[in-house]
Amino acid sequence: MERMRLLLVDDDQKFLSITKKSLAKQGHIVQTASKGSEVFEKLQAQNIHVVVLDVKMPGMSGGEILKEIKKSSPLTQVIILAGHGRVGNAAESLKFGAIDYLIKPVSITKLLQKAQEAFEKRKCLEQKIRDIQIRVLECQFN
Amino acid sequence: MILVPLIPFILVLGTGYYYFKTSIESTTIASMKRIVEDHRHMIESFLNERENDLKFILHSYTFDNLSQSETLDTVFDHLQEESQAFVDLGVFNQDGLHVAYRGPYSLKGKVYKDTDWFKEVMKHGYYISDIFLGYRQVPHFIIALAKEKEGEKWVVRTTIDTVKFNNIVKGVRIGKTGEAYILNVNGLLQTEPRSGGKLMEKHTDSVKYPSSNTGIETFIDQGLKGEAYLYTTTWLQNKKWLLVVRQEKSDAFSALTSTVYLVLLITVIGGAIIAVVAFYLTNHIVGRMEKMDVEKEQLNQQLIGASRLAELGEMSAGFAHEINNPLQIMKNEQSLMEMILSDLKESGQIKESESLTEFEDSMNQIQLQISRCAKITQAILKFGRQDEPRPQNIDLRNFIPEVIGMVAKKAIVHGISIEQNLDENTCPIHGDPTQLQQVFLNLFNNAMYAILERHGTSGGKLVVNTEPGENKTVGIVIKDNGSGISPENLNKIFSPFFTTKSVGKGTGLGLSVCYGIVDSMHGTLEVSSEVGVGTTFSIHLPAVE
Numbered sequence: 001m002e003r004m005r006l007l008l009v010d011d012d013q014k015f016l017s018i019t020k021k022s023l024a025k026q027g028h029i030v031q032t033a034s035k036g037s038e039v040f041e042k043l044q045a046q047n048i049h050v051v052v053l054d055v056k057m058p059g060m061s062g063g064e065i066l067k068e069i070k071k072s073s074p075l076t077q078v079i080i081l082a083g084h085g086r087v088g089n090a091a092e093s094l095k096f097g098a099i100d101y102l103i104k105p106v107s108i109t110k111l112l113q114k115a116q117e118a119f120e121k122r123k124c125l126e127q128k129i130r131d132i133q134i135r136v137l138e139c140q141f142n
Numbered sequence: 143m144i145l146v147p148l149i150p151f152i153l154v155l156g157t158g159y160y161y162f163k164t165s166i167e168s169t170t171i172a173s174m175k176r177i178v179e180d181h182r183h184m185i186e187s188f189l190n191e192r193e194n195d196l197k198f199i200l201h202s203y204t205f206d207n208l209s210q211s212e213t214l215d216t217v218f219d220h221l222q223e224e225s226q227a228f229v230d231l232g233v234f235n236q237d238g239l240h241v242a243y244r245g246p247y248s249l250k251g252k253v254y255k256d257t258d259w260f261k262e263v264m265k266h267g268y269y270i271s272d273i274f275l276g277y278r279q280v281p282h283f284i285i286a287l288a289k290e291k292e293g294e295k296w297v298v299r300t301t302i303d304t305v306k307f308n309n310i311v312k313g314v315r316i317g318k319t320g321e322a323y324i325l326n327v328n329g330l331l332q333t334e335p336r337s338g339g340k341l342m343e344k345h346t347d348s349v350k351y352p353s354s355n356t357g358i359e360t361f362i363d364q365g366l367k368g369e370a371y372l373y374t375t376t377w378l379q380n381k382k383w384l385l386v387v388r389q390e391k392s393d394a395f396s397a398l399t400s401t402v403y404l405v406l407l408i409t410v411i412g413g414a415i416i417a418v419v420a421f422y423l424t425n426h427i428v429g430r431m432e433k434m435d436v437e438k439e440q441l442n443q444q445l446i447g448a449s450r451l452a453e454l455g456e457m458s459a460g461f462a463h464e465i466n467n468p469l470q471i472m473k474n475e476q477s478l479m480e481m482i483l484s485d486l487k488e489s490g491q492i493k494e495s496e497s498l499t500e501f502e503d504s505m506n507q508i509q510l511q512i513s514r515c516a517k518i519t520q521a522i523l524k525f526g527r528q529d530e531p532r533p534q535n536i537d538l539r540n541f542i543p544e545v546i547g548m549v550a551k552k553a554i555v556h557g558i559s560i561e562q563n564l565d566e567n568t569c570p571i572h573g574d575p576t577q578l579q580q581v582f583l584n585l586f587n588n589a590m591y592a593i594l595e596r597h598g599t600s601g602g603k604l605v606v607n608t609e610p611g612e613n614k615t616v617g618i619v620i621k622d623n624g625s626g627i628s629p630e631n632l633n634k635i636f637s638p639f640f641t642t643k644s645v646g647k648g649t650g651l652g653l654s655v656c657y658g659i660v661d662s663m664h665g666t667l668e669v670s671s672e673v674g675v676g677t678t679f680s681i682h683l684p685a686v687e
Contacts, residue, residue, distance in 0.1 A: 012467055018474045025481050056463075081470075083463045084523045105469040105516050108477035 004119045005029045005046060009039055009065065010054040010081075019052075022108045028115075036060030036068075043069065048076055050118045052111065053098075055082045055089065063092065070097040075125055077118035081106065147416050152409065159405050166398045174316070174374040174394070175358050178387045181314050181322055186379050188310055189270060189285070192228075195221055196287045196298050205289075205296040208233050209242045218244040221300070229282065229301040236264070236295040245301065247278050263288045263297055270380055272326045273304060273342050281341045283307075283332075304341065308333045311385075319390040324383045325349060332383055349373065349386055362391060448661065454638055455658065462519035469519070473512050480505060521651040533663075535570045535686050536578060538608055538616065545582040546606065549590070558593055558602035568608040569685035571616050573663040581659050581667075584652045585620050585679050591643075592624025592677060611682045615665070618681040626673040635669065 006028055008016050016032040023030045031048065033039045036059055042048065051069060055062035066078055080093045080101045090101040099118045102111065199208070199217055207213055218231040230245020238255030254260040263269040263286040271283045286299040311333040314322040323339070324332040329348070331339050339345050346366045350373075352359040358376045365371050370391035375384055392399060483505070486492045546560055553560050586604065593602035603623045611617035627635060634640045636657040641650030660667040665683035 012471065015467065015471045015474065018471055018478060022474055022478045022481065025478070083466045084459075084519070103520075104466040105473040105512060108474055 002123075003027060003029050004115065005031070005049045006115060007031045007033060007039065007042055007048045007051045009033045009051060009057070009062075011035070011057050012054075019108070019111075023112065023115075026112060036065050039065055040068065040072065043073055043076065048073075049122050050115045051076055051078045052081055052115065053078055055080060055093075063089075063096070066093060066096050066098055075122060077122050079111075079114055079118055081111075147420055148413055151412055151416060155405055155409055155412075159401065162401055163398055166395060166401070170372070170394050171360050171374075174360065174372065174387060174389070177314060177316060178322075178358050178374045178376050178385060181311075181387065182376050182378060182385050185311060185324075185385065188227075188307070189378075189380075192225065192285050192300070192302060193268070193270075193287070195224065195228075196285060196300060200287050200289045200298050205233070205235070205241075205291070205294070208298070211242055211244070214242045214244045227303045227306040229303050232299045234260070234297040234299065236297075249277060252277060259284060259286060259299075260297070263299075264295060270382075272330070272382065273332050275342075304333075308341075312336055314387060316387070316389050317393040317396070319393040320387070321389075322385065322387045324378070324385055326383055327351075347371070349375065349384070351375075351384065352377065451638070451654065451658065458522040458638070462522040465515065465519050469512055469515055472508070476505065476508050476512065518651075521655070532576075533572055533574050535572055536575055537570045538568050538618065539564050539566070541575065541578070542582070542606060542608070542618070545579055546586070548583065549586045553590065553602075553604065555599075556590060556594055556602060557597075557600040558590055558604055561603065561605045563605070563607045565608050565610065567610065569610070569614075569616050569687075571663070571683040572686050573683065574659075577659045578663075581656045581681070582620075584656050588652065589620060589622035589624060589677070592626070593622055594624075596623070596625040596674075610685070614685045614687070615682045616685045618683070619678060620681075621676060621678040623676040626675055626677055627669070627671040628673050632669065632671055636667075 006023060008019055008023075008030060009032075010016055011034050013034060016034065020030040020032055031042050031046065033042055035057065039051070043051075053062050053065060053069075057065070060068075062080065066080070069076055069078055074097075078098045080090075080098045082089065082101065082103050084103065093101055099121060100114050102114060199221075203213065203217070208217065214231060214233065218228070221228045221231065230243065230247065230249075232240055232245070232249065233242040234254060235241050238253050238257070238260050240249050240252045240254065243250040259269050259271050267288045267290075269284075269286045271286075273281045273283045275281060281304055282301045283304065284299050284301050286297055288295055288297045311322055311324055312335075314320065319337075321336040322333075323335040323345070325345065326332055329344050330342050331345050332341070334341055335345065347363075350361060350363065352375055358374060360372070360374050362370055362372055371388045372391050372394045373386065373388045375386050377384055483492070483502075487494075492498060542564060543562065546562065550560065589604050590602070593604065596602075601623075605619075605621045607617075607619040607621070609617045609619070631640075631642060635653050637650075638654040639650040640654075643650075657667050660681055660683070663683055665681060668680045668682075669677065670680075671677035
C-alpha cells in the first residue's frame with residue numbers, strides 16, 4: 001500500500017518537528033517547510049499528497065501559498081490549520097480549493113484522520129484520471 | 143442675576159409714574175384755574191350788579207328828589223328787595239355833607255369831605271372801597287357813584303353787607319382744604335378764609351403777588367405751619383383786590399399720593415414675586431445643570447468603560463491567537479508521549495504499575511487542561527469580535543422560536559418549561575443573526591444554569607417576551623426563576639472573566655460577549671435580579687421602520 005506523503009507548513013519549528021515525529025511514527029512520510037519558497041521546492045522535488053498549511057506565515061501568507069499550490073499541482077490536497085477560526089477566512093480557503101479548515105489546537109488523531117481523508121480523495125482523483133486516460137486511449141485505438 | 147428682571151419692571155413703573163404725575167398735575171392746575179376764573183366772574187358780576195343798581199338810581203332821580211327821606215326809603219326798600227346785601231343808602235352833596243341816609247346808623251349830617259373815598263369818587267365818579275371801619279366802627283365796604291348836573295355834583299353811596307360778600311367769596315369748595323379769599327394790595331384780608339384769619343388783618347400765610355396784571359398765576363408755596371399749598375391767584379377787575387384760591391398740595395394731588403402708594407405697593411409685591419420666581423427658576427436651572435453634569439460624568443465613565451472593554455477585547459484576541467500556537471505544540475507533544483508510552487508498554491519495557499497509572503492520569507489531565515485552554519481562547523476570540531458581522535433584518539417572531547428550539551431538548555431534560563409571549567406587532571431589528579443567536583443562547587444557558595442551581599430538575603420556568611419599547615425600540619425580556627444574582631455581583635457580571643461558576647466550568651466571558659454584541663447593534667442590555675426569586679435580562683434593540 002502506498003504511504004501518504006505529507007508536507008507540514010508552519011513558521012514554528014517546534015511545531016514542525018514534533019508533528020513530524022508523531023506522524024512519522026504512524027508510518028507516514030513527512031516533510032516540513034517554514035516558508036513559501038521552501039514549499040514549492042519540496043512540491044517540485046517530490047510527489048506530495050497532502051499539505052497541512054498554517055494561515056499566518058511570515059512573507060507569503062497561507063492564502064497565497066494555497067493559491068500557488070492549487071495552480072502548480074492541483075491534485076495536491078491542502079488542509080488549512082488556522083491559529084484562530086474566522087468564518088470568512090474559512091469560506092475563502094475552501095473556495096480556493098482547500099479540502100478542510102482546522103483550528104488550533106487540534107489533536108494528532110484528528111489531524112491524521114483529516115489527512116487520511118484528503119489522501120483518499122487524492123487517490124480517488126488519481127484513479128479517476130487514470131480511468132479517463134484509459135478510456136481516451138481506447139477510443140483512439142478503436 | 144435675580145435683579146436683572148427687576149430693572150425693566152422698575153423702569154416701566156417709573157416711566158408710568160412720571161407721565162401720570164405730569165398728567166395729574168396739569169389736570170389739577172387746569173381745574174384750579176377754571177375754578178378761579180369762574181369765581182372771579184361771579185364776584186365781579188356781584189359787584190357790577192350792585193354798581194348798576196346805584197347807577198340806575200342816580201339816573202332815575204334828581205338830587206333834590208332823592209334827598210327826601212320818603213323817596214330814599216322807597217328806593218332803599220326796592221334795592222333790598224333785589225339784594226339783601228345792601229346795608230344802607232346815603233346821599234351826599236358836593237361838599238361831602240350826608241344829606242339823606244337810610245340805614246341802621248345815624249349818619250345824617252356828617253361831613254365826609256376829607257375822607258379818601260369821597261375824594262376818589264368826586265375825582266373818578268366811581269369808587270369801591272376796601273373794607274374799613276369808618277364812623278360806625280364795623281368792618282364794611284362801600285360802593286359810591288357821583289353824578290354831575292348843571293355844574294353841581296352829588297354822590298350816592300351804599301354799604302355792602304360784608305357777611306353776604308364773605309359768603310359769596312368763601313362759597314368755593316375744592317377737596318377738603320380748598321378755600322378762596324380776597325386780599326387788597328397791602329395784603330389785608332378782605333374776606334375771611336375758611337382756614338382762619340380776621341378781616342382787615344394780614345393773612346398769616348404770605349402770598350406772592352402776581353407779576354403781571356392780567357391772567358391767572360399758579361404756584362406752590364409753604365404755609366406758616368410748613369404744609370405746602372397750591373395757590374392760584376388773579377386780580378379782580380378793579381385791580382385793587384386779589385382773589386386767592388388755594389388748596390393743600392397733598393389734597394390737590396391726593397390722586398397722585400394714592401398712586402405713589404399703589405406704585406410702591408406694586409413695586410414691592412411685583413419685585414417680591416419676580417425675586418421669588420427668579421430665585422426658584424435659577425435654582426431649578428442650576429439644579430438641572432448640576433444633574434446634567436452628573437449625567438455627563440456618568441456617561442463619560444460609561445464611555446471610558448466601553449472603550450476599555452473594546453481595547454481589552456482587541457488585546458485578548460491577540461493573546462488568544464498567540465496562545466493557540468504553543469497549545470498546538472503541547473497537544474502534539476502530549477500525543478507523542480502517549481504514542482511512545484503505548485509502544486513501550488507493547489514492547490514490554492514498561493510494566494503495569496501504580497506509578498504508570500498515575501503517569502497516565504497526569505497525561506490525561508494535561509490533555510484536559512489543553513482542551514480547557516483551547517475553549518478559553520476560542521471564547522476570547524469571539525469576545526474580540528474578529529469576524530466581520532453580516533447584519534440583516536431579523537424578524538424576532540420567527541428568530542426567537544428557532545433559537546429556543548436549539549435549547550428545547552436541554553430544557554425538557556432539566557424539567558424547565560419555556561414560555562414565549564411574542565407580540566404580533568414586534569418590529570424587525572437589524573443585526574448579525576449569528577451574533578444575536580449567540581446572545582440568546584448565552585442568556586438561555588445562563589438562565590438554565592441558575593434554574594438548575596435552585597430547583598434541580600423540576601419547577602424551572604423560563605419566560606421570553608417581546609414588546610415594543612420606547613423611542614422605536616424592540617424590547618426582549620428573558621426572565622427565569624433561578625437562583626438570582628447577589629447585588630455585589632450584579633454590577634460585575636458584564637466584566638470579562640467574571641464568573642461565579644466553579645473553576646473550569648465557565649470562562650466568565652459569555653455575558654461580556656453578549657454585552658459587546660448588543661452594544662454593537664446600538665442596543666442596551668440590562669439586568670435586574672433578586673436572590674432566590676430570579677433574574678431578568680432586558681435587551682432593547684433599535685426597531686427597523
